[in-house]
Amino acid sequence: MSTSPSIETLRDLDRQYHLHPFTNHLDMHQPGTHLIKAGDGCHLIDENDRRLLDGLAGLWCVNVGYNCVAIVKAVEAQMTKLPYYPSFFNTTTEPPIRVAEFLAKKAPARVNRTVFSNSGSEANETALKLIRSYHKLRGQTEKKKILSRTFSYHGVTLATSSMTGLPTVYEPFDLPLPGFIHVPGPHPYGYNSPMDAEAFGRWCLAETARVIREEGPETIAAMFVEPIQGAGGVIPPPPGYLLELRELLRKNDILFVADEVITAFGRVGDWFASTLWNLDPDIITLAKGITSGYLPLGATMVSDEMAETVFKGGYFAHGFTYSGHPTSAAAALANLETIENLGLVERVRDDVGPYFQKKLHAFAEHPAVGEIRGHMLIGAIELLPKGGRQAITPTTSLGIPAAAHIRNEGSIVRGIRNLIAVAPPLIITHAEIDELFASIARGLEKLWD
Ligand SMILES: Cc1ncc(COP(=O)(O)O)c(C=O)c1O
CATH class of the missing domain: 3.40.640.10 (Type I PLP-dependent aspartate aminotransferase-like (Major domain))
Incomplete structure (x- = not known):
């Protein structure tokens, strides 16, 4: 059996041969793509064997998580x-x-x-x-x-x-x-x-x-x-x-x-x-x-x-x-x-959905937060620059850096304009919701650094 190429080789091949969807290639090629190797429930395992909590369920889709036998x-x-x-x-x-x-x-x-x-x-x-x-x-x-x-x-x-x-x-x-x-x-x-x-x-x-x-x-x-x-x-x-x-x-x-x-x-x-x-x-x-x-x-x-x-x-x-x-x-x-x-619809309605919303809305008073929106297991946090709402210009883009900080802190969310979007798998537990929002809190602490 052929051995797998190294991460660096894969990154080079990716630069040479692969056009990604919804990606700024010049920005990505410099550091290289981030490789995800495996999935486990609500978590992903990346190129460095780091476990990341997937707060976006892939692309709002992995409702039953990553290991549904x-x-x-x-x-x-x-x-x-x-x-x-x-x-x-x-x-x-x-x-x-x-x-x-x-x-x-x-x-x-x-x-x-x-x-x-x-x-x-x-x-x-x-x-x-x-x-x-x-x-x-x-x-x-x-x-x-x-x-x-x-x-x-x-x-x-x-x-x-x-x-x-x-x-x-x-x-x-x-x-x-x-x-x-x-x-x-x-x-x-x-x-x-x-x-x-x-x-x-x-x-x-x-x-x-x-x-x-x-x-x-x-x-x-x-x-x-x-x-x-x-x-x-x-x-x-x-x-x-x-x-x-x-x-x-x-x-x-x-x-x-x-x-x-x-x-x-x-x-x-x-x-x-x-x-x-x-x-x-x-x-x-x-x-x-x-x-x-x-x-x-x-x-x-x-x-x-x-x-x-x-x-x-x-x-x-x-x-x-x-x-x-x-x-x-x-x-x-x-x-x-x-x-x-598994009764996942009822679980979202009666248990994890309300718990997720409670944790999401706890960010309402955070100084870097302008608005919270969401329903059940989907939510968004609007982010503010240090100068507040009036300091936002057409080129302000806080979502992408916030998502990068949060990824460094162990969870994946999506950065859009000046907001982050969150929509985890429906099998997420209370402990994993706590883990997700703890990464978000740590990530937001770094946003203004
Ligand atoms: C509401 C909605 N409609 C349509 C689409 C397009 O789906 P696809 O990317 O599978 O073509 C998406 C994808 O994110 C979506 O969110």
């Missing part, structure tokens, strides 16, 4: 029996059928059918095509524009980057494409608004209603909404906002898409934010926690009315070679059954 066994069994066969042209395999059934039983009553893909971006891209097809089949050929919100994240294809409400994601590619319209996301802190969250939410609704009127509701096909905006900075909805938004869209015959790529499968203390907050979506898009990241899988769930309209349209000319990949679906099924059997 049930998933590994299910994948091995499926790989041995039938590693791959497509679901094209009237065939399929057992695992995607069973995952689709599991999802339908947990999802809101009107949403029962699933189109599979390989990622959150593909799940949203698939939703966009279903929406266009649905309106066309109903004779509403003008309904093509798509609404989404500032600070939203919906993916990286041309269309889903266009929906994403973060200039860092769309500007380098001269996006958004025509027909993608951003309305304000309910983030008063991000807008530097003096309004409280509820009042700001009402202003966002009024702005959204104004944009709908100006554009013409007959031209707007759908709005994509993350119930809690994740990568844009962990922005929970203000009280009343989501249900009013839902009604506004219904009144204007605009489809409501809940992008639950982060919020589904337990993190918010329910299987879906849509069930938790009675959102009655027409479409739910899923990925990440559906397999706890063990294998790639995306899913687009649609309402019965949409599915039946698409059926009547005849041949459905959409799908990826790996839509409903049997091994990814076997991983999903084992993962979903693990979440159910």
Whole structure:
């Protein structure tokens, strides 16, 4: 057996051959990449055999932690029996059928059918095509524009980057494409608004209603909404906002898409934010926690009315070679059954979610903290420079250095603009939550050094 190359050799090869996602390569190449070797529950083992607590569950996805034997066994069994066969042209395999059934039983009553893909971006891209097809089949050929919100994240294809409400994601590619319209996301802190969250939410609704009127509701096909905006900075909805938004869209015959790529499968203390907050979506898009990241899988769930309209349209000319990949679906099924059997959703709701929020909110009075946001097992800490809020300029970026200090102190969190985001695996214990926040506290002590 060949011996593994040294860390330095791997770093050199990485510099020479590997383009990373969402990375400034010039910054990274100097020190070299950070190699992660193994996982163990909520911890990772890095190149130096250091144990790091993973406060971001990989990328908001490793809900069951890193050593779920049930998933590994299910994948091995499926790989041995039938590693791959497509679901094209009237065939399929057992695992995607069973995952689709599991999802339908947990999802809101009107949403029962699933189109599979390989990622959150593909799940949203698939939703966009279903929406266009649905309106066309109903004779509403003008309904093509798509609404989404500032600070939203919906993916990286041309269309889903266009929906994403973060200039860092769309500007380098001269996006958004025509027909993608951003309305304000309910983030008063991000807008530097003096309004409280509820009042700001009402202003966002009024702005959204104004944009709908100006554009013409007959031209707007759908709005994509993350119930809690994740990568844009962990922005929970203000009280009343989501249900009013839902009604506004219904009144204007605009489809409501809940992008639950982060919020589904337990993190918010329910299987879906849509069930938790009675959102009655027409479409739910899923990925990440559906397999706890063990294998790639995306899913687009649609309402019965949409599915039946698409059926009547005849041949459905959409799908990826790996839509409903049997091994990814076997991983999903084992993962979903693990979440159910371990009672992880209830555990987040009744135990670790409230404990996590208590520890998170304990930072509210910290001198380097401007705001705390979160819900159950997802949270953000807005950071301040020494001079306070008024010293923040457009180039202030405290999230990345804070995350680096916290990593040095033993935990992984994500730095975004001037905040850190935290979303650990759902199996996290109280002791591990204490460990995570102790690293954050030590890291923040270094922020102003
Ligand atoms: C809410 C949301 N939607 C879509 C995506 C895109 O998913 P993927 O990276 O799997 O394409 C993400 C990824 O972070 C996400 O957070």
